[in-house]
Amino acid sequence: MLDSEASNSQREQQKRDEVFLKDRIPTWFAASGYVGLAAISTATMPLIFPPLKWYLVLCSYVIALALAFCNSYGSGLTDWSLASTYGKIGLFIISSLVGSNGGVLAGLAACGVMMSIVSTAADLMQDFKTGYLTLSSAKSMFVSQLVGTAMGCIIAPLTFWMFWTAFEIGTPDSPYKAPYAVIYREMAILAVEGFSELPKHCLALCCGFFVAALVLNLLRDLIPSKVSRFIPIPMAMAVPFYIGAYFAIDMFVGTVILFVWERVNKKDSEDYAGAVASGLICGDGIWTIPSAILSIFRIDPPICMYFGPSVSS
Template sequence: MRSWLGSRFPAGSSASPEFTLRAVLLGLLIGCLLCFTNLYFGLQTGWISMMSLQSALIGFLISRLLSTPITPQENVVVQTTAVATGTMPLAAGFVGIIPALGILEQDKDGSGPIQMSWLSAIGWSCAVAYFGVFMSPPLRKQVVIEEQLAFPSGTATAQLISVLHKVPLYSPDSSLRQRRGYNPLSTGDSEDAQPSSDQTGPDSEDVDAEAREVIQNTGWASLAWSFLASSLLTLSAYFFPVVFAIPLFGKYLAQQWLWTFTPSLSYVGQGIIMEFPTTLSMNLGMFVGWGVLSPISKHYGWAPGPVGDMTTGARGWILWTSLAIMSSDSLVALVPVAKEFIERLFRRKALDHVDRPNDPGLTQDDHEVETEDRLVSNHWVLWGLCGSICAGIVIVSLVFGSEGIKPWATLVGFVMGGLLSILGVRALGETDLNPVSGLGKISQLLFAVIQPGNVVANIIAGGVAEAGAQQAGDLMQDLKTGHLIHASPKAQFYGQLIGSTLSIPVTVTAYVLYSRAYPIPGPTFPAPTAYVWLSLARLLRNGELPQNSAIFMLSSAIFFGVVSVLKTSATHRQLWYAKYIPSGVAFAIGFLNTPSFSIARLIGGVIEHLYHKKFAASGGTRDIRLIVVASGFVLGEGVMSIACLVLRTFGIGVASCWGCSHGMCGGCPSAS
């Protein structure tokens, strides 16, 4: 085993420091910034990013200030720890579930608003923070080692690390799909190393050298000026809210129909990271939702209230069409994954009945490349799963009481989370999309049957199931990165545990501070996914839909079910146009958010497309430099939002509401 590894990885790589104090601290530092950033943007738009590639890039840049730069394996631990820390706002439901519980109504839901204290929110987070972490080691064995699924984002991160640290990329499967713009290093002195499919010749090493030179020579400068520009623009929008609420087609449409433009550099950076096809789908949804269905529902009196009202207005009316599209796309995309999973189970059972010693060809090979001392032991996994489930049941009961959700129902939620994690991880590995929104809806549908009429239990159980699926999926991308860079799975596991643990008080404290400074949901933080959770729970309780919304829900669900089939088929066949077939989830997000959030992301997607097209045609460093700039844009607003929160807490408000009208500027007192 040692000699086999040695022929494919740099000499002594397995003995290089991996789980080190500096790697963990660096990962926690980056992760805490991402935690605030993801909570900030998640409450605004319902969309967060893993930022694994950006974490590895920033970790590398910071490490160059140290006397001894970090090793590639340490960088894997850095980005793994950062992702575990930064994604807790979604895993623990602080961008959807917790705000949804806070807007419950006694007459509609059978329960009044549940406002969680800091201590109860800590308890809830502890209940759901570890289940997905302990699920990841056995899932890694199946989907990363045995099935060798692509996990495009994890693969892209590994490719970037290989370029930055000058190490070859292990690729046993030539069919790995890669994020465009990254080429693995040529194998150099490793005669037995296998090149990946995108490695076309000796020129690839020149491209890699050029990419490293860009990062090392201009990386800090690009990151600094993009960070500064985004920060200053965010600060100016805090004091002059109209800066982020520019009327697109006149003041009337901006005020009455919410057609404004937010020139946020962070949204542009997110669009660059999301890439052009996804931002295009989002803006198609924005146009259909806000340019077609919103006026129709208002004109015919189906949504008579103010357009932005989530109860009687057009925004609340089109929410149902968005929910139908999101659920249909997610569930249809899971069908081939579930089908293949079931077929594998039956094939495995058939193999168990065969006399393997008489037919060695049917023996299942173990493709594990790591030694036992570098893997997470089965005892850790078993005790961790049992402990996290038992502790979770007890904590949820203490936080919400037996009237909120029964202990047995919480147990069912964890079981559902484990089953749905398998489907979600497989879908993520094949398509780079974790359909957690659809998976959460499956759990809600189940609990409408086993604990009918209980809106609180419906939301909590759905959150428990979604947390496991989302966390296991995100961490699996990191394990794919570690596999390709030959980092210790045990070191990554420790980083995930530490990151998840620290993220609990950071996320809860950040949410409490935001909720004290701003109404949630409110003009600044509309928390759109909170209404998705609550609306479905209410529908399952009383069966009432807004007027004439059912026909639009049914037709859009059927249409996007067909679109999802076409997209899934084209993706599996690796057809070039697959990425341009609209994504139902991204399309639905365009409904949930006002136009101001989507247009800037489209600008970022167009920039990414044109930039890549130019550099792909001429060779060069491609989108390495662009990723640095995009990271600075996103982090700049995220970090400055903390400063704005401090200003708001101390009573330092806007300097001028000039140009603002009611409902147009989220941060202006005259608009709230």
């Protein structure tokens, strides 16, 4: 019976591979599209943002290739896109290179370019993953992504223009304070003026954890799988530090449920785990609506945790 289930699972995977690879996108098409977009951006971005020179735009597109792969890989592992983090890398690099003569504006513009590339790569990879699981054509998924991107190029500027004309965007007393705009500007200023304003040993800790992540990844790749499976994945460990503990707790509870489910009924867990996980994620997202309504009426949850500075008596 186990052999029959294994053979059925293997046939299903072969069928998915056949359908997904049948309409694969030619490499030359993807490469030519990326080169074309890079050429357009290299020619137009310096006209819109003069401090951002053409060679900096070109460097951003070259660096974004590697970062897009990293973000797609990490998104596949954790189901979370860290495009903003990779955009900050470009922000710090470009702002520090340009310096005080327009470095803030150049860094913010380069950050937007790199975030768009890295985020789109992760979104497209998730679409391909969905297409693979649902036996959909890769070309149809890619065309849908193109149509959605084209619609976004029209809808997003119109939406921004509507908010810009109807409300005061970015002012402290406005409902739309745009706090991230202030945060990113401060980061760009920090990159221009240097790291002397950071807390003590902050940069050393960053370098130490970066090296530790590289070592852990190398160990996972080099040692036998029966031992490497006990080594944590640095990307998965980094997500809770970036977005908070609530996401890590949800993932931990889901992992425990899946672990027990696999021990009780492995076949059902393989067939329905994805659907159950999707339902839980959708339910968590839908709950934001009543949560927002409760916040409007100033109704606090029954349990609340708060961390504040210690007060000496």
